[in-house]
Amino acid sequence: ADLKMSHVRPQDTTIDKELRAFATQVTEATGGDVSINIFPASALGDYTTVQERISVGAIDMATQPAAAAADRRMQISSFPYLANNWDEARKIYGPDGPVRNVMAELYAKQDITMLAAYPVYFGGIALNTDPVSPGDPSQSNGIKVRVPGIKSFQLTGEALGYIPSPIPFSEAFTAIQTGVVDGVIGSGAEGYYASFRDVTKAYVPANTHFEVWYMIISNGSLAELDAEDQEALKTAAADFEAQRWTVAEEDQGKWEQRLSEELGAKIVDLSDDELSAMAAKVREDVWPVVLEDVGADWGQGILDQIGK
Amino acid sequence: MDTFSKYLLTGLICLVALGQFVQVVTRYLLQIPVMGLEETMLYPTIWLYILGAVNASREDTHIRANVLEIAIKTERGHTVLAIIGEIISLTVGLWLLSWAWEYTQYAWRVWKESPTLYLPTFYSEVALVAGLGLMMLYTAVHLFRHINALRAGAAK
Amino acid sequence: MIEIALLAIAVLVLTLTLGVPLPYCFGAALMIMYFLGDVTMKGMMLWGSQQLGNPVLLAIPLFVLAGTIMSASGIAASLLNFVNAFIGHIRGGLGVVAAVSCAIIGAISGSGLTGIAAIGPLLIPEMEKRGYPREYATALIANSSILGLLIPPSVTMIVYGWVTDTSILACFLATLGPGLLIMFNFSAMNLWMSRKFDLVLDDTPSFSQLAGDVAKKGFNATPALLMPVIILGGIYGGIMTPTEAAALSVIYALPVGFFIYKGLKWNSFLDAGKEAATAVGAIMVMILFSMILSQMFVYEGIPQQMVSAIFEITENKVLLLIFINILLFLVGMVVNDVTAIILIAPLLLPLMQAIGVTPVQFAAIMGVNTAMGGVTPPYASILYLGARIGNVKVTKVIPPAMILILTGYVPVVFLTSLWPDLSLFLPRFFGY
Numbered sequence: 001a002d003l004k005m006s007h008v009r010p011q012d013t014t015i016d017k018e019l020r021a022f023a024t025q026v027t028e029a030t031g032g033d034v035s036i037n038i039f040p041a042s043a044l045g046d047y048t049t050v051q052e053r054i055s056v057g058a059i060d061m062a063t064q065p066a067a068a069a070a071d072r073r074m075q076i077s078s079f080p081y082l083a084n085n086w087d088e089a090r091k092i093y094g095p096d097g098p099v100r101n102v103m104a105e106l107y108a109k110q111d112i113t114m115l116a117a118y119p120v121y122f123g124g125i126a127l128n129t130d131p132v133s134p135g136d137p138s139q140s141n142g143i144k145v146r147v148p149g150i151k152s153f154q155l156t157g158e159a160l161g162y163i164p165s166p167i168p169f170s171e172a173f174t175a176i177q178t179g180v181v182d183g184v185i186g187s188g189a190e191g192y193y194a195s196f197r198d199v200t201k202a203y204v205p206a207n208t209h210f211e212v213w214y215m216i217i218s219n220g221s222l223a224e225l226d227a228e229d230q231e232a233l234k235t236a237a238a239d240f241e242a243q244r245w246t247v248a249e250e251d252q253g254k255w256e257q258r259l260s261e262e263l264g265a266k267i268v269d270l271s272d273d274e275l276s277a278m279a280a281k282v283r284e285d286v287w288p289v290v291l292e293d294v295g296a297d298w299g300q301g302i303l304d305q306i307g308k
Numbered sequence: 309m310d311t312f313s314k315y316l317l318t319g320l321i322c323l324v325a326l327g328q329f330v331q332v333v334t335r336y337l338l339q340i341p342v343m344g345l346e347e348t349m350l351y352p353t354i355w356l357y358i359l360g361a362v363n364a365s366r367e368d369t370h371i372r373a374n375v376l377e378i379a380i381k382t383e384r385g386h387t388v389l390a391i392i393g394e395i396i397s398l399t400v401g402l403w404l405l406s407w408a409w410e411y412t413q414y415a416w417r418v419w420k421e422s423p424t425l426y427l428p429t430f431y432s433e434v435a436l437v438a439g440l441g442l443m444m445l446y447t448a449v450h451l452f453r454h455i456n457a458l459r460a461g462a463a464k
Numbered sequence: 465m466i467e468i469a470l471l472a473i474a475v476l477v478l479t480l481t482l483g484v485p486l487p488y489c490f491g492a493a494l495m496i497m498y499f500l501g502d503v504t505m506k507g508m509m510l511w512g513s514q515q516l517g518n519p520v521l522l523a524i525p526l527f528v529l530a531g532t533i534m535s536a537s538g539i540a541a542s543l544l545n546f547v548n549a550f551i552g553h554i555r556g557g558l559g560v561v562a563a564v565s566c567a568i569i570g571a572i573s574g575s576g577l578t579g580i581a582a583i584g585p586l587l588i589p590e591m592e593k594r595g596y597p598r599e600y601a602t603a604l605i606a607n608s609s610i611l612g613l614l615i616p617p618s619v620t621m622i623v624y625g626w627v628t629d630t631s632i633l634a635c636f637l638a639t640l641g642p643g644l645l646i647m648f649n650f651s652a653m654n655l656w657m658s659r660k661f662d663l664v665l666d667d668t669p670s671f672s673q674l675a676g677d678v679a680k681k682g683f684n685a686t687p688a689l690l691m692p693v694i695i696l697g698g699i700y701g702g703i704m705t706p707t708e709a710a711a712l713s714v715i716y717a718l719p720v721g722f723f724i725y726k727g728l729k730w731n732s733f734l735d736a737g738k739e740a741a742t743a744v745g746a747i748m749v750m751i752l753f754s755m756i757l758s759q760m761f762v763y764e765g766i767p768q769q770m771v772s773a774i775f776e777i778t779e780n781k782v783l784l785l786i787f788i789n790i791l792l793f794l795v796g797m798v799v800n801d802v803t804a805i806i807l808i809a810p811l812l813l814p815l816m817q818a819i820g821v822t823p824v825q826f827a828a829i830m831g832v833n834t835a836m837g838g839v840t841p842p843y844a845s846i847l848y849l850g851a852r853i854g855n856v857k858v859t860k861v862i863p864p865a866m867i868l869i870l871t872g873y874v875p876v877v878f879l880t881s882l883w884p885d886l887s888l889f890l891p892r893f894f895g896y
């Protein structure tokens with residue numbers, strides 16, 4: 001079978017190379033039965049559209065964030081300050097983690113099978129201006145930042161003392177460059193390096209959320225493979241994920257370093273106390289609202305499993 | 309109908325302009341951008357596009373490249389050409405309409421919500437099938453008009 | 465698969481030639497891809513209509529509406545009078561006024577039609593009265609009208625930036641240099657051509673008369689002249705996104721048209737709104753289906769196949785650029801600007817990048833070529849509108865139009881391709 005797989009980053013980026021290696025592995029493991037064609041840079045549409053097209057069987061596969069348009073409970077995946085460090089992240093999003101399990105169920109409701117989770121990074125804040133008391137969320141710092149049109153990010157931006165401004169991604173770069181806003185929330189070091197590198201003067205690694213992408217396949221496309229090939233695909237995906245967990249943390253550090261060394265961006269050093277204060281503020285301000293949105297009982301049930 | 313479409317279309321386009329204007333004012337002067345304004349504006353925007361297109365069908369002012377029309381000299385030739393054009397439009401349009409219908413059924417089944425205010429997006433998605441349906445209706449009207457003109461011409 | 469894609473394009477051109485409305489021409493091409501090429505239509509409507517929701521596109525109806533209001537309101541007339549005060553009395557000056565006024569109007573409107581629609585009805589009779597042949601005046605203003613697409617803001621550059629994921633602000637700046645050069649060409653050509661016309665000229669005013677006239681008309685034109693300042697200043701000054709600037713230009717034009725120039729009445733306002741909405745609706749359904757076709761091509765890897773097919777013929781950069789300009793000229797003869805960009809830009813951008821042409825320079829190449837397409841017969845929408853406004857036969861307008869195209873556009877088309885600095889200087893200066 002000839003499968004088409006979409007992802008959101010440009011050609012030759014880390015994920016692009018990793019997916020190409022994955023594709024090669026799948027072809028070898030299936031003795032050439034399955035070949036995967038990679039479409040980088042959202043060439044098949046942005047991730048929300050692609051998820052829907054996978055759901056109806058128009059595109060086979062993707063590795064990308066979860067889109068919550070069809071089911072708002074999917075927001076649990078990018079819930080702010082759910083994990084505080086890489087160990088917690090692995091417990092929550094890694095194999096058999098509570099969020100990952102529930103995401104697999106939610107995908108299944110959309111006729112999609114989740115093959116793997118792909119940990120990307122902890123999110124932060126990129127600024128094109130000097131940070132103003134970046135470690136103190138208790139007061140407004142007056143900096144306008146672009147947030148994606150997703151409620152939890154908007155509320156998180158506000159809780160951390162910024163003035164969130166919802167600007168579409170397509171206009172975001174220009175908006176920062178001309179000074180309509182002075183920064184961005186919603187991505188991490190690697191994402192900012194990829195899309196905003198010319199307008200990043202400072203980076204605040206505030207661990208706003210844990211960015212995790214999922215490798216997903218349309219149930220229809222999966223069903224067309226014979227049992228052996230399905231097994232080979234799933235094994236390759238599990239290897240792909242396991243491999244990523246071993247390098248993700250280091251990878252994140254590498255991108256922060258590139259922001260600093262190549263672009264001369266100032267990487268703000270936040271103390272553990274400052275990070276806890278931010279997490280506490282967001283939990284207090286944002287969680288009740290977002291929990292209400294996804295269904296308080298359902299959401300709390302998952303938080304209970306995590307122990308929060 | 310003409311007055312109605314004038315008010316409707318002008319109203320929609322002004323609403324859309326106003327929405328963008330409010331965004332600038334609140335962000336720049338008041339420093340408190342309105343959350344969810346963008347997703348709310350999607351509804352009048354999509355309906356503006358689609359109803360504008362329906363009106364283009366009604367007025368028969370869709371963009372066309374009338375290359376052959378310049379070469380053909382007779383009135384009758386023009387009418388025959390127009391009939392061929394409308395038949396092609398109708399065939400292709402009905403095929404597209406069937407896919408728009410499929411899309412609408414999907415949108416109905418999935419019932420998506422906007423990211424901040426959780427507004428159902430179905431009400432903008434349904435514009436496509438409604439618009440294409442109306443466009444086909446007007447195309448059929450134009451087709452009959454041309455056929456009648458041809459008959460009248462032949463009778464003379 | 466590339467054969468099916470070419471067949472789909474052939475069907476597109478055929479239905480186009482028959483005079484089928486553009487959205488259905490694309491629909492016919494989709495049917496070829498679906499029935500003969502076996503490319504799925506599943507989820508395509510979903511994809512296409514979500515593309516339409518992109519707020520970047522919203523700038524299009526708003527810039528078009530600003531242009532329509534401008535023609536209806538007397539804003540354009542005040543600009544025209546102002547420019548006329550400087551050079552109206554010089555031999556051939558009125559023709560220069562036409563080119564320069566269209567350029568200034570271009571800095572407000574995003575469409576190539578506004579210039580001819582707004583100042584054609586005023587200037588064509590005036591130019592005829594002063595001894596310019598009517599068909600020449602019509603051809604000159606129609607040709608200059610296209611500066612609306614080259615001087616920012618521009619609908620075609622918004623669409624280009626959107627389909628190729630290039631900074632729209634950089635694209636705006638890329639066509640500005642070539643646009644100004646074309647304005648200069650038309651002005652120079654006009655001065656040269658007018659030697660042969662039997663022109664009635666005003667007496668040369670004394671310096672004080674001239675200064676007084678300029679001051680008075682300048683004062684009158686100030687609210688109009690502020691529009692480009694607000695739009696371009698707002699965008700490049702970091703106050704607004706292009707879409708928001710487009711909205712502001714509408715909000716600003718309304719009171720100026722109603723209360724300052726008083727040309728705008730309730731009814732003409734309603735007409736302007738309906739006209740803009742209808743024009744935009746027609747563009748948007750066309751965009752919807754052309755985007756789906758373009759997506760089918762991407763889905764099947766057609767752009768990459770095309771690049772390798774073309775590279776088998778030649779890899780010479782200059783030859784390829786000349787070839788592409790000829791191709792774009794042919795496309796421009798039969799297709800309108802937005803269509804040409806949606807279809808061609810994603811197909812050729814990989815090729816351009818492979819031969820070292822940046823997306824921003826390619827924006828200028830596409831911009832200049834597709835703008836010129838508006839006046840090249842057989843499908844010359846702007847020239848035909850000009851003929852209607854000027855009340856002259858299309859066949860009469862074509863010869864003077866061809867002279868202007870050959871002297872005004874064609875040299876700039878080749879310069880834009882072969883001299884990257886022409887289009888890249890301004891974007892670079894602004895840091896893109």
Ligand code: NA
Pocket residue numbers: 569570571572573574575611612613614615616617618
């Ligand atoms: Na313009």
Ligand code: NA
Pocket residue numbers: 796797798799836837838839840841842843844845
């Ligand atoms: Na043309």
